[in-house]
Amino acid sequence: MSDPDRSPTRVVRVEGERPYDVVIGRGLLGELPGLLGEGVRRVLVVCTEAMSTSAEAVREDLVAQGYEAILAEVPDAEGAKSAEVAAFCWQVLGQADFTRSDAVVSLGGGATTDLAGFVAATWLRGIKVVHVPTTLLGMVDAAVGGKTGINTAEGKNLVGAFHPPAGVLCDLDSLESLPTFDLVAGLAEVIKCGFIADARILELVEADPQGIVERGGSPVDAGEEDVLLELIERSIAIKARVVGEDLKESGLREILNYGHTFGHAIELVERFAWRHGAAVSVGMVYAAELARLAGRLADDVVDRHRAVLTSVGLPVTYRGDRWEQLLGAMRRDKKTRGDLLRFVVLEDVAKPARLEGPDPTLLAAAYAEVSEGAVTSRAISL
Numbered sequence: 325m326s327d328p329d330r331s332p333t334r335v336v337r338v339e340g341e342r343p344y345d346v347v348i349g350r351g352l353l354g355e356l357p358g359l360l361g362e363g364v365r366r367v368l369v370v371c372t373e374a375m376s377t378s379a380e381a382v383r384e385d386l387v388a389q390g391y392e393a394i395l396a397e398v399p400d401a402e403g404a405k406s407a408e409v410a411a412f413c414w415q416v417l418g419q420a421d422f423t424r425s426d427a428v429v430s431l432g433g434g435a436t437t438d439l440a441g442f443v444a445a446t447w448l449r450g451i452k453v454v455h456v457p458t459t460l461l462g463m464v465d466a467a468v469g470g471k472t473g474i475n476t477a478e479g480k481n482l483v484g485a486f487h488p489p490a491g492v493l494c495d496l497d498s499l500e501s502l503p504t505f506d507l508v509a510g511l512a513e514v515i516k517c518g519f520i521a522d523a524r525i526l527e528l529v530e531a532d533p534q535g536i537v538e539r540g541g542s543p544v545d546a547g548e549e550d551v552l553l554e555l556i557e558r559s560i561a562i563k564a565r566v567v568g569e570d571l572k573e574s575g576l577r578e579i580l581n582y583g584h585t586f587g588h589a590i591e592l593v594e595r596f597a598w599r600h601g602a603a604v605s606v607g608m609v610y611a612a613e614l615a616r617l618a619g620r621l622a623d624d625v626v627d628r629h630r631a632v633l634t635s636v637g638l639p640v641t642y643r644g645d646r647w648e649q650l651l652g653a654m655r656r657d658k659k660t661r662g663d664l665l666r667f668v669v670l671e672d673v674a675k676p677a678r679l680e681g682p683d684p685t686l687l688a689a690a691y692a693e694v695s696e697g698a699v700t701s702r703a704i705s706l
């Protein structure tokens with residue numbers, strides 16, 4: 325049962341062809357059958373080893389409520405997002421006779437929800453999925469909005485489908501075991517929402533960055549939880565509004581990709597060993613520098629990127645000897661059209677825009693600004 329004194333349950337509605345709810349609160353796992361809806365008989369719970377105890381509890385609960393529920397344990401983090409792991413899940417579904425009225429439940433971080441969502445999108449051309457994200461990043465971003473996918477040797481999320489979930493359960497209790505390193509990675513997407521759409525998010529982080537970071541992994545103090553809860557809700561609300569208007573990324577949705585062109589390139593060059601949030605953090609500084617060099621963004625907003633990201637422990641630089649590989653990876657970004665590289669940039673906080681086909685010298689100059697040990701082209705005070 326959720327404890328109303330600790331954290332009331334909130335619901336964010338995501339509109340679209342099949343609207344669904346993102347439920348945010350504590351002790352919520354019992355709510356899962358409600359989100360699965362009518363007609364589901366078999367459920368595949370997809371998890372990693374780190375979450376297998378919780379996943380087994382969910383499975384037993386589902387069985388107690390009359391479902392046939394089985395577990396599929398997949399590799400940790402980006403290791404889950406491969407064609408081989410998807411094929412393993414398809415095999416499990418096939419051997420257990422999953423039909424179009426059955427469902428997948430993901431329980432884990434964004435990598436698990438992306439993989440499980442992709443498996444659900446492709447099995448029998450699409451069965452129901454409910455996401456139970458257990459990382460901050462999963463809650464505020466990956467589990468909401470229906471982007472699912474896996475990586476290939478050539479890049480991040482290059483294979484996937486738009487497949488919105490039937491519901492999302494964000495149980496804040498799961499954040500208590502999340503390592504600080506991963507809480508911080510999730511803050512990158514929260515801060516992204518601040519820069520693209522909601523200055524209040526930036527103000528909240530700037531007011532007490534250490535307090536927000538330190539509550540990860542330790543029992544939650546009521547005052548601190550309020551800030552984290554507000555950050556989570558605000559980020560989910562932005563994502564819900566954007567994907568509700570533009571599920572398939574024909575325009576508006578691209579703003580959620582702020583920092584990802586360069587960020588995904590880092591992930592590929594690092595062979596997916598970097599956390600996504602850390603790579604996106606550097607990617608946002610790259611995009612900010614690009615906009616500044618193009619004369620579209622003021623110096624103080626660029627400085628604000630470095631200051632707020634650094635304040636929570638996120639990286640803002642990357643090694644300076646990988647330009648050709650990074651550029652090659654950016655050419656395969658999903659926003660690229662033919663030979664035209666396209667970036668989401670800012671003209672101010674909460675004023676996203678596009679920068680199309682920037683001059684190669686500008687691209688390289690922005691890289692120099694985020695390269696480790698670089699002396700930036702102007703004096704900044706952090």
Ligand SMILES: NC(=O)c1ccc[n+]([C@@H]2O[C@H](COP(=O)([O-])OP(=O)(O)OC[C@H]3O[C@@H](n4cnc5c(N)ncnc54)[C@H](O)[C@@H]3O)[C@@H](O)[C@H]2O)c1
Pocket residue numbers: 372374375400401402405432433434435436438458459460461462465466467468469470471472481498499500501502503506509510513599600601
């Ligand atoms: N589909 C989307 O719209 C979307 C949006 C943003 C990010 N993503 C994807 O999400 C992924 C990143 O997600 P992430 O940051 O959650 O990383 P992740 O899924 O790799 O999880 C990070 C680590 O946390 C562990 N973990 C998860 N929950 C835990 C818990 N409660 N306690 C202890 N450990 C726990 C995992 O086992 C893993 O080691 C990337 O693949 C990214 O591309 C997708």
Ligand SMILES: O=C(O)C(=O)C[C@@H](O)[C@H](O)[C@H](O)COP(=O)(O)O
Pocket residue numbers: 465469471480481513573577578580581582584658
């Ligand atoms: O939901 C979106 O749209 C996003 O771009 C959110 C991103 O944070 C997320 O990492 C997404 O998976 C990136 O999508 P991709 O299309 O660039 O692979």
Ligand SMILES: [Zn+2]
Pocket residue numbers: 465513584600604
């Ligand atoms: Zn992202």
